[in-house]
Amino acid sequence: MKQTELYQMLAFLLRYPNEEFRQILLGLTAEIQEVGDTRIRQKLFQFIELVEQTPLDDWINHYVSQFDFDRKTNLYVTYFKNGEQKERGLELLKLKKFYQAAGFDIVETELPDYIPLMLEFSAQVSADIRQELWKMHEQAIWEIRETLLSIKSFYGLLFDVLIQLFEQDGLEHHLTAEKQTPIPNLEDQAILAKMRDQLIKNQLG
Numbered sequence: 001m002k003q004t005e006l007y008q009m010l011a012f013l014l015r016y017p018n019e020e021f022r023q024i025l026l027g028l029t030a031e032i033q034e035v036g037d038t039r040i041r042q043k044l045f046q047f048i049e050l051v052e053q054t055p056l057d058d059w060i061n062h063y064v065s066q067f068d069f070d071r072k073t074n075l076y077v078t079y080f081k082n083g084e085q086k087e088r089g090l091e092l093l094k095l096k097k098f099y100q101a102a103g104f105d106i107v108e109t110e111l112p113d114y115i116p117l118m119l120e121f122s123a124q125v126s127a128d129i130r131q132e133l134w135k136m137h138e139q140a141i142w143e144i145r146e147t148l149l150s151i152k153s154f155y156g157l158l159f160d161v162l163i164q165l166f167e168q169d170g171l172e173h174h175l176t177a178e179k180q181t182p183i184p185n186l187e188d189q190a191i192l193a194k195m196r197d198q199l200i201k202n203q204l205g
Helices: 003-013 019-026 029-033 038-053 056-067 077-082 086-101 115-122 127-150 155-168 186-204
Strands: none
Touching: 003 038, 003 115, 003 155, 019 038, 019 056, 029 038, 038 155, 056 155, 077 086, 077 127, 086 127, 115 127, 127 155
């Protein structure tokens, strides 16, 4: 199975659950068997197996609670960082222009930061363009993955697959947000030095 087809499959697997969708999932076995990467193939099979074992109402409730109401795992990737702040509007506009530059049009009713939409876009463009897109929002994807895995959500398996696709496309993740140590610019360093000197003077009396 091609890389682009895997992105398309992930977009499909993140759709809202219902009984018809469950039956379709159970028929994906042959397609998943064609996935060359053993780790990805096993995770996709595991996802379908866990969905099959989950009562439909529980599946729906889990989907809604994680993807509709939880900011940490919301499927609108800029909402993770900005909520409803004005900065989010700027990021949405930037994303829309990015799509248009790549020849990908979206309807006005769709927000460009919706992860399944981003996955569909990734299925239609080159690895270089995909890498440029996900590099802008890589940290949010990692955080969503970590949160889902921490609560043992089977959707964590799908985000695990997405991270592996990032790696295959050459997108490397170095540090999580919690581990990153921002380097102050020269102006900030000067301010910090003055504050430190003043603190020492105060302590010395």
